[in-house]
Amino acid sequence: MNLKKxxxxxxxxxxxxxxxxxxxxxxxxxxxxxxxxxRQLPPMxxxxxxxxxxxxxxxxxxxxxxxxxxxAESKVVEIGQLRGLVKEFFNVNTVGEEFPQKKDTIVGGxxxxxxxxxxxxLQNDRGTSYRTYIQVQNELAAxxxxxxxxxxxxxxxxxxxxxxxxxxxxIGKKLYPMAISEAEPKEIKKK
Amino acid sequence: xxxxxKDVDKETPAIxxxxxxxxxxxxxxxxxxxTSMRQATVMxxxxxxxxxxxxxxxxxxxxxxxxxGSPQKSYQAKMGTSTRLQLSDRFATVEDIQAFIAAERESRxxxxxxxxxxxxxxxxxxxxxxxxxxxxxxRRVGALKISYTxxxxxKVF
Numbered sequence: 001m002n003l004k005k006x007x008x009x010x011x012x013x014x015x016x017x018x019x020x021x022x023x024x025x026x027x028x029x030x031x032x033x034x035x036x037x038x039r040q041l042p043p044m045x046x047x048x049x050x051x052x053x054x055x056x057x058x059x060x061x062x063x064x065x066x067x068x069x070x071x072a073e074s075k076v077v078e079i080g081q082l083r084g085l086v087k088e089f090f091n092v093n094t095v096g097e098e099f100p101q102k103k104d105t106i107v108g109g110x111x112x113x114x115x116x117x118x119x120x121x122l123q124n125d126r127g128t129s130y131r132t133y134i135q136v137q138n139e140l141a142a143x144x145x146x147x148x149x150x151x152x153x154x155x156x157x158x159x160x161x162x163x164x165x166x167x168x169x170x171i172g173k174k175l176y177p178m179a180i181s182e183a184e185p186k187e188i189k190k191k
Numbered sequence: 192x193x194x195x196x197k198d199v200d201k202e203t204p205a206i207x208x209x210x211x212x213x214x215x216x217x218x219x220x221x222x223x224x225x226t227s228m229r230q231a232t233v234m235x236x237x238x239x240x241x242x243x244x245x246x247x248x249x250x251x252x253x254x255x256x257x258x259x260g261s262p263q264k265s266y267q268a269k270m271g272t273s274t275r276l277q278l279s280d281r282f283a284t285v286e287d288i289q290a291f292i293a294a295e296r297e298s299r300x301x302x303x304x305x306x307x308x309x310x311x312x313x314x315x316x317x318x319x320x321x322x323x324x325x326x327x328x329x330r331r332v333g334a335l336k337i338s339y340t341x342x343x344x345x346k347v348f
Contacts, residue, residue: 015211022219034254035245036310036338044330079348126320130313133322134240134341135348141244 037137042182058100058117060089064136066127079135086143090118090176092151107170112155114175123183140180147176231280233312235260240315241344248338253307255295255334257288259321260314274317276325288328312340 062082063071070077072085088094092102092113100118104111120140124133148160148171156167163171172178235258248254258277262270266282276283278291296304309329313322329337 011212012208015208015215018212018215018219022215025219025222034248034251034310034338034340035242035343036248036340037242037244038246038248038308038336038338041326041330041335041337043333043335044327124319126318126323128319129315130317130319130322131240131315133319134242134315134339137339138242138244138341138347145244 037134037141039137039180054117054119055101057098058115058119060086060118060120062120062122062136062140064122064124064128064132066125068129068132070132070136079132079139082136082139083143083146086120086140087147089120090115090144090147092175105174112175119179119181121181121183137180141178144176144178148172151175231256231277233258233263233277234266234280234282235262235275235277236314236316237312238314238316239312239340239342241347242339242341243343243345243347245341245343246338248308248310248340250306253299253303254310254338255292255307256310256312257291257325258312259317259325261316274314274321276321285324285328288325289332292329292332292334306336307334308336308338309334310338310340 061071061073065071070079070082072082077085089099092115095102100115102113102115105114106112122136122140124136145160152158152160152163152167152171155171156163160168160171237258237260256279259274260277261272261274262282270282276285276287278287283291292309296307299307311322311325326337329335
Protein backbone atom coordinates (compact mmCIF):
# COMPACT_ATOMS: atom_id res chain seq x y z
CA MET A 1 0.00 0.00 0.00
CA ASN A 2 1.13 3.47 -0.78
CA LEU A 3 1.13 5.42 2.44
CA LYS A 4 2.79 8.51 1.05
CA LYS A 5 0.98 11.70 2.00
CA UNK A 6 -0.46 13.72 -0.88
CA UNK A 7 1.41 16.98 -1.06
CA UNK A 8 -0.55 20.15 -0.20
CA UNK A 9 -1.84 22.05 -3.19
CA UNK A 10 0.13 25.19 -3.77
CA UNK A 11 -2.37 27.95 -3.16
CA UNK A 12 -0.13 30.97 -3.57
CA UNK A 13 -1.65 31.81 -6.97
CA UNK A 14 -5.13 31.67 -5.55
CA UNK A 15 -4.82 35.33 -4.60
CA UNK A 16 -4.01 36.24 -8.17
CA UNK A 17 -6.97 34.30 -9.43
CA UNK A 18 -9.33 36.07 -7.09
CA UNK A 19 -7.73 39.39 -7.97
CA UNK A 20 -8.45 38.72 -11.62
CA UNK A 21 -12.05 37.88 -10.75
CA UNK A 22 -12.33 41.03 -8.67
CA UNK A 23 -10.96 43.25 -11.42
CA UNK A 24 -13.14 41.56 -14.00
CA UNK A 25 -16.28 42.32 -12.01
CA UNK A 26 -15.11 45.87 -11.34
CA UNK A 27 -14.84 46.48 -15.07
CA UNK A 28 -17.92 44.65 -16.18
CA UNK A 29 -20.50 46.01 -13.77
CA UNK A 30 -21.66 49.04 -15.61
CA UNK A 31 -24.13 50.45 -13.19
CA UNK A 32 -26.55 50.75 -16.07
CA UNK A 33 -25.24 54.10 -17.25
CA UNK A 34 -28.09 56.00 -18.75
CA UNK A 35 -27.89 58.30 -21.69
CA UNK A 36 -30.52 60.82 -22.58
CA UNK A 37 -31.52 64.04 -24.23
CA UNK A 38 -31.64 66.55 -21.42
CA ARG A 39 -34.23 69.28 -21.74
CA GLN A 40 -35.61 72.05 -19.60
CA LEU A 41 -39.37 72.38 -19.48
CA PRO A 42 -40.89 75.84 -19.41
CA PRO A 43 -42.48 76.74 -16.08
CA MET A 44 -46.24 76.56 -15.82
CA UNK A 45 -47.90 79.91 -16.12
CA UNK A 46 -51.64 80.01 -15.90
CA UNK A 47 -52.72 83.60 -15.64
CA UNK A 48 -50.02 85.75 -17.12
CA UNK A 49 -50.09 86.14 -20.82
CA UNK A 50 -46.51 85.96 -21.96
CA UNK A 51 -47.13 85.62 -25.64
CA UNK A 52 -44.36 87.46 -27.30
CA UNK A 53 -44.49 88.73 -30.78
CA UNK A 54 -41.96 87.01 -32.94
CA UNK A 55 -41.60 87.77 -36.58
CA UNK A 56 -42.46 84.92 -38.86
CA UNK A 57 -39.09 84.90 -40.53
CA UNK A 58 -37.44 84.22 -37.17
CA UNK A 59 -39.37 81.06 -36.54
CA UNK A 60 -38.64 77.69 -38.05
CA UNK A 61 -41.83 75.70 -37.72
CA UNK A 62 -41.64 71.93 -37.43
CA UNK A 63 -44.90 70.02 -37.32
CA UNK A 64 -45.26 66.30 -36.79
CA UNK A 65 -48.68 64.81 -37.39
CA UNK A 66 -50.30 61.63 -36.14
CA UNK A 67 -49.04 59.67 -39.14
CA UNK A 68 -45.48 60.66 -38.17
CA UNK A 69 -45.16 62.88 -41.22
CA UNK A 70 -42.84 65.83 -40.69
CA UNK A 71 -43.52 69.28 -42.03
CA ALA A 72 -40.76 71.86 -41.90
CA GLU A 73 -41.86 75.42 -42.66
CA SER A 74 -44.34 74.69 -45.43
CA LYS A 75 -43.11 71.50 -47.03
CA VAL A 76 -43.31 67.87 -46.03
CA VAL A 77 -39.78 66.59 -45.47
CA GLU A 78 -38.05 63.33 -44.67
CA ILE A 79 -36.36 63.09 -41.30
CA GLY A 80 -32.97 63.01 -43.01
CA GLN A 81 -33.50 66.43 -44.57
CA LEU A 82 -34.34 68.16 -41.32
CA ARG A 83 -30.81 68.64 -40.05
CA GLY A 84 -29.66 70.45 -43.17
CA LEU A 85 -32.69 72.72 -43.20
CA VAL A 86 -32.30 73.70 -39.56
CA LYS A 87 -28.59 74.34 -40.06
CA GLU A 88 -29.30 76.54 -43.03
CA PHE A 89 -31.93 78.44 -41.09
CA PHE A 90 -29.80 79.05 -38.00
CA ASN A 91 -26.51 79.70 -39.74
CA VAL A 92 -25.50 83.29 -39.14
CA ASN A 93 -23.98 83.50 -42.58
CA THR A 94 -27.08 82.78 -44.61
CA VAL A 95 -28.74 85.84 -46.02
CA GLY A 96 -32.15 86.33 -47.46
CA GLU A 97 -35.66 87.40 -46.70
CA GLU A 98 -36.70 83.96 -45.50
CA PHE A 99 -33.89 83.63 -42.96
CA PRO A 100 -33.91 85.22 -39.50
CA GLN A 101 -32.80 88.75 -38.85
CA LYS A 102 -29.14 89.18 -37.99
CA LYS A 103 -27.50 91.75 -35.81
CA ASP A 104 -23.80 92.51 -35.51
CA THR A 105 -22.42 92.50 -32.00
CA ILE A 106 -18.93 93.53 -31.00
CA VAL A 107 -17.20 90.79 -29.04
CA GLY A 108 -13.61 91.32 -28.10
CA GLY A 109 -13.05 93.94 -30.77
CA UNK A 110 -14.53 91.81 -33.51
CA UNK A 111 -17.93 92.20 -35.03
CA UNK A 112 -19.76 88.90 -34.86
CA UNK A 113 -23.04 88.41 -36.59
CA UNK A 114 -25.77 86.86 -34.50
CA UNK A 115 -29.36 85.92 -34.89
CA UNK A 116 -30.57 86.12 -31.37
CA UNK A 117 -34.24 85.93 -32.10
CA UNK A 118 -34.24 82.77 -34.19
CA UNK A 119 -36.19 79.91 -32.71
CA UNK A 120 -37.45 76.48 -33.71
CA UNK A 121 -41.07 75.87 -32.95
CA LEU A 122 -41.84 72.18 -32.57
CA GLN A 123 -45.39 71.03 -32.56
CA ASN A 124 -46.67 67.50 -32.45
CA ASP A 125 -49.99 65.78 -32.42
CA ARG A 126 -51.14 63.61 -29.54
CA GLY A 127 -50.98 60.69 -31.93
CA THR A 128 -47.34 61.22 -32.93
CA SER A 129 -45.17 58.29 -31.93
CA TYR A 130 -42.47 58.88 -29.35
CA ARG A 131 -39.91 57.38 -31.70
CA THR A 132 -40.47 60.08 -34.31
CA TYR A 133 -40.53 62.79 -31.66
CA ILE A 134 -37.11 61.72 -30.35
CA GLN A 135 -35.76 61.51 -33.90
CA VAL A 136 -36.87 65.07 -34.56
CA GLN A 137 -35.50 66.32 -31.23
CA ASN A 138 -32.24 64.53 -32.01
CA GLU A 139 -31.95 66.10 -35.47
CA LEU A 140 -32.61 69.58 -34.09
CA ALA A 141 -29.98 69.07 -31.41
CA ALA A 142 -27.54 67.65 -33.96
CA UNK A 143 -27.97 70.67 -36.22
CA UNK A 144 -27.23 73.07 -33.39
CA UNK A 145 -24.26 70.99 -32.20
CA UNK A 146 -22.80 71.02 -35.69
CA UNK A 147 -23.24 74.77 -35.99
CA UNK A 148 -21.57 75.28 -32.61
CA UNK A 149 -18.67 73.12 -33.69
CA UNK A 150 -18.29 75.00 -36.96
CA UNK A 151 -18.42 78.37 -35.24
CA UNK A 152 -15.88 77.43 -32.59
CA UNK A 153 -13.55 75.99 -35.21
CA UNK A 154 -13.82 79.18 -37.19
CA UNK A 155 -13.44 81.58 -34.25
CA UNK A 156 -11.11 79.70 -31.93
CA UNK A 157 -9.75 76.83 -34.00
CA UNK A 158 -11.08 74.27 -31.54
CA UNK A 159 -14.09 72.04 -31.24
CA UNK A 160 -16.95 73.23 -29.04
CA UNK A 161 -16.39 70.57 -26.41
CA UNK A 162 -12.72 71.54 -26.05
CA UNK A 163 -13.39 75.22 -25.39
CA UNK A 164 -13.11 76.71 -21.92
CA UNK A 165 -16.29 77.52 -20.05
CA UNK A 166 -16.57 81.20 -20.92
CA UNK A 167 -16.22 80.78 -24.64
CA UNK A 168 -18.45 77.75 -24.50
CA UNK A 169 -21.09 79.87 -22.84
CA UNK A 170 -20.68 82.57 -25.46
CA ILE A 171 -21.21 80.15 -28.32
CA GLY A 172 -23.74 77.96 -26.57
CA LYS A 173 -25.87 80.68 -25.06
CA LYS A 174 -25.40 83.69 -27.33
CA LEU A 175 -24.44 82.55 -30.79
CA TYR A 176 -26.28 79.26 -31.12
CA PRO A 177 -28.60 78.68 -28.17
CA MET A 178 -30.68 75.54 -28.10
CA ALA A 179 -33.78 77.51 -28.96
CA ILE A 180 -36.50 74.91 -29.28
CA SER A 181 -39.94 76.03 -28.31
CA GLU A 182 -42.54 73.36 -27.86
CA ALA A 183 -46.08 74.39 -28.40
CA GLU A 184 -48.89 72.93 -26.37
CA PRO A 185 -50.02 69.88 -28.29
CA LYS A 186 -52.91 70.18 -30.61
CA GLU A 187 -55.60 67.61 -30.68
CA ILE A 188 -56.90 67.28 -34.15
CA LYS A 189 -60.42 66.09 -33.90
CA LYS A 190 -61.69 63.68 -36.45
CA LYS A 191 -64.92 64.80 -37.97
CA UNK B 192 29.54 31.14 23.89
CA UNK B 193 27.70 29.11 21.42
CA UNK B 194 24.43 29.96 23.00
CA UNK B 195 24.35 33.53 21.72
CA UNK B 196 25.65 32.83 18.28
CA LYS B 197 23.49 34.48 15.72
CA ASP B 198 21.98 32.40 12.96
CA VAL B 199 23.29 34.49 10.14
CA ASP B 200 22.24 32.06 7.48
CA LYS B 201 18.62 31.89 8.51
CA GLU B 202 16.35 33.54 5.96
CA THR B 203 13.40 35.65 6.99
CA PRO B 204 10.37 33.41 6.78
CA ALA B 205 8.07 33.99 3.80
CA ILE B 206 4.93 35.95 4.54
CA UNK B 207 2.00 33.63 4.76
CA UNK B 208 -0.21 34.44 1.81
CA UNK B 209 -2.74 31.72 2.32
CA UNK B 210 -5.30 34.15 3.73
CA UNK B 211 -4.93 36.64 0.90
CA UNK B 212 -7.56 35.04 -1.32
CA UNK B 213 -9.95 35.12 1.59
CA UNK B 214 -9.37 38.82 2.02
CA UNK B 215 -9.96 39.47 -1.66
CA UNK B 216 -13.07 37.31 -1.61
CA UNK B 217 -14.32 39.32 1.32
CA UNK B 218 -13.76 42.49 -0.73
CA UNK B 219 -15.72 41.01 -3.62
CA UNK B 220 -18.57 40.04 -1.36
CA UNK B 221 -18.55 43.44 0.28
CA UNK B 222 -18.90 45.21 -3.06
CA UNK B 223 -21.44 42.69 -4.30
CA UNK B 224 -23.62 43.29 -1.27
CA UNK B 225 -23.28 47.06 -1.03
CA THR B 226 -23.83 47.98 -4.68
CA SER B 227 -27.54 48.27 -4.48
CA MET B 228 -28.94 48.77 -7.92
CA ARG B 229 -31.66 50.96 -6.45
CA GLN B 230 -33.78 50.41 -9.50
CA ALA B 231 -37.30 49.24 -9.51
CA THR B 232 -38.23 46.22 -11.54
CA VAL B 233 -39.63 47.55 -14.74
CA MET B 234 -43.09 46.23 -15.39
CA UNK B 235 -43.72 47.89 -18.73
CA UNK B 236 -42.22 47.24 -22.16
CA UNK B 237 -39.08 49.28 -22.64
CA UNK B 238 -37.86 49.51 -26.17
CA UNK B 239 -36.08 52.81 -25.95
CA UNK B 240 -35.55 54.96 -29.03
CA UNK B 241 -32.04 55.66 -30.30
CA UNK B 242 -30.44 59.09 -30.34
CA UNK B 243 -26.94 60.33 -31.07
CA UNK B 244 -26.80 63.73 -29.39
CA UNK B 245 -27.09 62.30 -25.91
CA UNK B 246 -25.44 63.22 -22.66
CA UNK B 247 -24.55 60.85 -19.88
CA UNK B 248 -26.80 61.13 -16.88
CA UNK B 249 -24.64 62.13 -13.95
CA UNK B 250 -25.43 61.61 -10.31
CA UNK B 251 -27.80 58.72 -10.32
CA UNK B 252 -29.01 59.43 -6.82
CA UNK B 253 -30.64 62.65 -7.98
CA UNK B 254 -32.70 61.06 -10.71
CA UNK B 255 -36.28 59.95 -10.40
CA UNK B 256 -37.50 57.56 -13.02
CA UNK B 257 -40.84 57.52 -14.76
CA UNK B 258 -41.51 54.54 -17.00
CA UNK B 259 -44.15 54.56 -19.71
CA GLY B 260 -45.09 51.67 -21.96
CA SER B 261 -47.56 48.86 -22.35
CA PRO B 262 -47.46 46.32 -19.49
CA GLN B 263 -45.24 43.30 -19.93
CA LYS B 264 -46.78 39.91 -20.69
CA SER B 265 -47.05 38.77 -17.08
CA TYR B 266 -48.97 41.88 -16.05
CA GLN B 267 -51.27 42.01 -19.02
CA ALA B 268 -53.94 39.84 -17.43
CA LYS B 269 -54.33 42.39 -14.67
CA MET B 270 -53.48 45.65 -16.36
CA GLY B 271 -54.49 45.15 -19.99
CA THR B 272 -52.33 46.05 -22.94
CA SER B 273 -52.84 49.79 -23.23
CA THR B 274 -50.03 52.16 -22.30
CA ARG B 275 -49.39 52.53 -18.59
CA LEU B 276 -47.30 54.69 -16.34
CA GLN B 277 -45.00 53.18 -13.76
CA LEU B 278 -43.65 55.12 -10.78
CA SER B 279 -41.06 53.31 -8.65
CA ASP B 280 -42.51 49.81 -8.59
CA ARG B 281 -46.19 50.16 -9.11
CA PHE B 282 -48.54 51.17 -11.88
CA ALA B 283 -49.87 54.66 -11.52
CA THR B 284 -51.79 57.41 -13.23
CA VAL B 285 -50.77 60.92 -14.22
CA GLU B 286 -52.44 62.24 -11.06
CA ASP B 287 -49.97 60.30 -8.91
CA ILE B 288 -46.97 62.16 -10.34
CA GLN B 289 -47.43 65.09 -8.00
CA ALA B 290 -47.22 62.89 -4.89
CA PHE B 291 -44.37 60.90 -6.41
CA ILE B 292 -42.23 63.96 -7.12
CA ALA B 293 -43.02 65.36 -3.67
CA ALA B 294 -41.90 62.11 -2.05
CA GLU B 295 -38.73 62.04 -4.18
CA ARG B 296 -37.94 65.60 -3.13
CA GLU B 297 -38.61 64.80 0.50
CA SER B 298 -35.96 62.09 0.50
CA ARG B 299 -33.20 64.42 -0.74
CA UNK B 300 -31.42 67.18 1.08
CA UNK B 301 -32.48 70.71 0.32
CA UNK B 302 -29.30 71.51 -1.55
CA UNK B 303 -29.81 68.56 -3.85
CA UNK B 304 -33.44 69.27 -4.61
CA UNK B 305 -32.61 71.92 -7.18
CA UNK B 306 -30.40 69.51 -9.09
CA UNK B 307 -32.96 66.76 -9.37
CA UNK B 308 -33.72 65.40 -12.79
CA UNK B 309 -36.66 63.35 -13.91
CA UNK B 310 -35.69 60.67 -16.39
CA UNK B 311 -38.47 59.64 -18.70
CA UNK B 312 -38.00 56.09 -19.86
CA UNK B 313 -40.55 55.76 -22.57
CA UNK B 314 -41.15 52.94 -25.00
CA UNK B 315 -40.74 54.14 -28.57
CA UNK B 316 -44.25 53.07 -29.57
CA UNK B 317 -45.96 55.26 -27.00
CA UNK B 318 -48.02 58.09 -28.43
CA UNK B 319 -47.00 61.65 -27.64
CA UNK B 320 -50.35 62.40 -26.02
CA UNK B 321 -49.43 60.42 -22.95
CA UNK B 322 -45.93 61.85 -22.88
CA UNK B 323 -47.36 65.36 -23.04
CA UNK B 324 -49.72 64.64 -20.15
CA UNK B 325 -46.77 63.56 -18.04
CA UNK B 326 -44.75 66.60 -19.09
CA UNK B 327 -47.62 68.90 -18.17
CA UNK B 328 -47.90 67.19 -14.77
CA UNK B 329 -44.17 67.70 -14.23
CA ARG B 330 -44.46 71.35 -15.17
CA ARG B 331 -47.28 71.75 -12.67
CA VAL B 332 -45.12 70.47 -9.81
CA GLY B 333 -42.11 72.40 -11.03
CA ALA B 334 -39.89 69.44 -11.87
CA LEU B 335 -38.59 71.15 -14.96
CA LYS B 336 -35.35 69.34 -15.62
CA ILE B 337 -36.10 66.24 -17.62
CA SER B 338 -34.19 63.77 -19.66
CA TYR B 339 -35.57 61.60 -22.38
CA THR B 340 -33.67 58.41 -21.76
CA UNK B 341 -32.54 56.85 -25.01
CA UNK B 342 -30.04 54.37 -26.21
CA UNK B 343 -26.84 55.77 -27.61
CA UNK B 344 -26.31 55.10 -31.27
CA UNK B 345 -25.30 56.76 -34.48
CA LYS B 346 -27.99 55.23 -36.64
CA VAL B 347 -31.04 57.17 -35.56
CA PHE B 348 -33.37 56.52 -38.48
